[in-house]
Amino acid sequence: MHPFSILTLAIFVAGYITARWDLVTRLYELAIFAVDHGVLTRTLKGFVILSLVFFLFILPLERLAAWESSADVEPRRVEDALRVGTLVRGSPHPLSQLLQLCGHSTIQVLGSLNLELTRDHRDPSWVSAYTNGTSLFPSFRGPFDRTPAIQVILFDRPFPARMQYMSLLPMSLALGDKILSSDNESSKFGLDEDAQTESFRKRKLIDKIALHTVVKHSPTPKDLLLPSILNQINCSFEVAQLLTKNAPLLRTREKRSLSVGERVFESAATLWDYFFDVVWHLMTTWCYPLLFRGFVIGLVGHRVIAEVILRVLEWRLNADSLALKDVLATAQQVDIRLQQFCYWPIQYLLLRKRKDEWESITERHPEYIRFYNSLWLVANDVIIGIAIGSYIIDNAEWVAFQINIILTEWTIDGLRDMMEWLTDAPAGFKLNNELAVFLGALFVWVIDCWKECVGSLRPYLPRVIYFIGFSSFAGATMPISLFSDLLSVLTIHIYCFYTASARIFHWQLTIIVSLFHLFRGKKHNVLRNRIDSCDYDLDQLLLGTILFTLLSFLLPTIIVFYLTFTSARMGIIFLKAALDTLLACLNHFPLFALMLRFKDSRRLPGGICFELQDTPSAILRSTVSPAFPPCSYIVLKSVPLSLRAIFDQYFQLGYRLRKHYLSPSVVYCLSTGQFVPPLHRKSLYSLQYSMLPARRASIKEVWRRLTATSPASVRDSISMPNATLLHRRHRPRTQ
Secondary structure, three states, rough: OHHHHHHHHHHHHHHHHHEEEHHHHHHHHHHHHHHHOOHHHHHHHHHHHHHHHHHHHHHHHHHHHHHHHHHOHHHHHHHHHHOHHHHHHHOOOHHOOOOOOOOOOOOOEEEOOOOOOOHHHOOOEEEEEEOOOOOOOOOOEEOOOOOEEEEEEOOOOOOOHOOOOOOOOOOOOOOOHHOOOOHHHHOOOOHHHHHHHHHHHHHHHHHHHHOOOOOOOOHHHHHHHHHHHHHHHHHHHHHHHHHHHHHHHHHHOOOOOHHHHHHHHHHHHHHHHHHHHHHHHHHHHHHHHHHHHHHHHHHHHHHHHHHHHHHHHHOOOOOOOHHHHHHHHHHHHHHHHHHHHHHHHHHHHHHHHHOOOOOOOOOOHHHHHHHHHHHHHHHHHHHHHHHHHHHHHHHHHHHHHHHHHHHHHHHHHHHHHHHHHHHOOOHHHOHHHHHHHHEEEEEHHHHHHHHHHHHHHHHHHHHHHHHHHHHHHHOOOHHHHHHHHHHHHHHHHEEEHHHHHHHHHHHHHHHHHHHHHHHEEEEEEOOOOEEOOOOHHHHHHHHHHHHHHHHHHHHHHHHHHHHHHHHHHHHHHHHHHHHHHHHHHHHHHHHHHHHHHHHHHHHOEEEEEEEEEOOHHHHHHHHHHHOOOEEEEEEEEEEEEEHHHHHHHHHHHHHHHHHHOOOHHHHHHHHOOOOOOOOHHHHHHHHOOOOOOOOOOHHHHHHHHHHHHHHHHHHHOOOOOOOOHHHHHHHOOOO
């Protein structure tokens, strides 16, 4: 058992014992009672008797059956059985699916293992393999004529039941329809114009580099066959299991009729099967169709309600306006949850198709990981939200009081004190008193008006906190998104101060630059976007010089107010970016994939690698015995998906945040007073939409897919509980 699974089981057991301590105490008392009344002694006696029966009767019979099944079979007979189809009887699914996946039409014999054959009993193209206890690697002998060196590739067969497989390309945790092929799709998935331009430029550079490659090797036939070979490796386990099950059919047994005891047992089993057939027929004919149709109608009804809400959240006044989900974090979170709800039935139907195919077909394995990762994240979100909501509801008055104190101290009283400090030589800087007093009085007046508005809404704050607490039962992402929107509303006056001071600073800086050009005898040519020489009159130069001097001396006062509100605004933007990043972690964190990466990395293939093995003993044996040609042994291993690839979406999110807020353009905008907008919500939430389709299925399509498999066909596909008894009843009377 994997250490991670043991640790998880231990944590679960410890938590269950803690939560159910009364039950543990009752079990302890029951154990003491059993020991005192001899229950434990009688149990041990029964265990000893059953063990003796197992070792004396059942185990010898099992060993005898294993010895009979391991008897050698001639390869010619195996080849005939493969050609006739004897070894592929009882296949759970059409064998043509595997053959088509592997690129072959039939299964053929390649050789023998530890079996000496004469020239008359073997095909010249067969390969003979021999194993012994002195070497870890088998020896091979090809056709009877001279054989060149042999390359042997060893691998551990993937276990399809655990969804293990090998792949040349790394597994993609995002849906394949996220390829940006147009500007509309790019804007839809949250890439701004600069990101689109940069992505297009890199794509062109990659294409040019591919054209100017110094050495370009054309793929060899072996390279072209490598995907088919990996498919054969992935299918090897199920094919071997099927052949092993039908291997007893190759041996001949003497015919005999059923004994009297076997006939009595068959009659009793037939009567018992008939009873189960009647009950099963009633269940599948009357109960299951009604329940199935009721569930489908309820699911489609919820889908209709979700579609109405999604249409409201996506409604735009015109093509250039923003939708409601692009403005509010709460609307965006509701949109994500409804999109997941709309996609889950489609995902489940896709995963249900795996039951109609071989487990070696790996096309839907990434969808399985995405489906259960989203379910696990939603479950964790609801669990954390219930804990947070319970705390908020129980302490709503105290939480409202603390939020009121923080907002009052930081956004109202603290900002008012800052304005008063700026009007009186802040940090010893000499500012223009008249302008500083005017601006300070203007901002203080707006702050007082805002304080009265907030004061009138303060009695409703506990109710708002109650609502946020109840919304937490829908997940921890709901109170976080509501708090983000509440922060935007309660700090709207700071946004207005920042916008006004930035506009004043930008206008004044632009005028100063224009007057500086006038002072130098130049002007800005708007048509050609350049600086040209210009002849000014004396009055123009004198007036421009006076205005340049006045604005230059007033500029430090404007800069102080501008830096104050810019710092406050940037702090709010970074806080909202942190909240949005937390929402991204709760909505998209690859928890299921990360668990598989540490528990069973073969379920997350990131490619393959070849390791050449040093086998001097094999080389020495080949020189001693010329019948065995020299062999080179190569181990084929599956490379697990790297952590960098698992968290690739988060690296992209970090790149967008860094490119938007820490780029030279942002520094230039801050230096010149131009408006610095926050990162668009689409760019932040495109990470969370990566596991959702680009176009959600319509209501008609959902109804069609859910009702495509009728209850009758579903009933026929369900295996009956007495299937093994029916199979035994319809067996031939002679074997």
